[in-house]
Amino acid sequence: MKDLDHRYWKFHELYSDGEKIPRKLKKELLGPRWSKSKIRKMIKSLKVNYRRPDQRHLAAIILPFEFCPYCGCTETFGVDHEISYPDVWIESFCLRCREKVGEADNSTFSHVLEYLYEENLEQSARRTV
Numbered sequence: 001m002k003d004l005d006h007r008y009w010k011f012h013e014l015y016s017d018g019e020k021i022p023r024k025l026k027k028e029l030l031g032p033r034w035s036k037s038k039i040r041k042m043i044k045s046l047k048v049n050y051r052r053p054d055q056r057h058l059a060a061i062i063l064p065f066e067f068c069p070y071c072g073c074t075e076t077f078g079v080d081h082e083i084s085y086p087d088v089w090i091e092s093f094c095l096r097c098r099e100k101v102g103e104a105d106n107s108t109f110s111h112v113l114e115y116l117y118e119e120n121l122e123q124s125a126r127r128t129v
């Protein structure tokens with residue numbers, strides 16, 4: 001887990017107020033944006049561990065780490081829609097580009113990388129046929 005300092009929270013605060021983040025601050029907090037080829041490479045080398053086949057309702061572990069497949073950012077902010085129990089609706093967005101990167105909609109939380117990983121598997125399965 002990464003150390004969260006006050007700048008990070010400032011970032012969160014600005015986003016939840018719908019303000020635009022100055023580019024310099026973005027870069028300082030999130031590091032440089034990944035290149036398209038780096039993102040492609042990272043998606044190709046993804047691994048997803050479901051804990052055990054019978055535990056698939058538990059959130060998957062994404063290796064080497066979770067990232068946004070649109071820009072490569074590893075920070076997210078979550079929105080809990082706070083719908084009434086027992087229903088669950090939580091969404092997770094990339095902190096940099098604000099694309100949706102995950103969701104739990106009356107289900108386990110799934111990250112968009114899990115779908116990309118499954119696509120990778122399907123593609124390599126097709127290649128070996």
Ligand SMILES: [Zn+2]
Binds near residue numbers: 070071097098
């Ligand atoms: Zn992003």
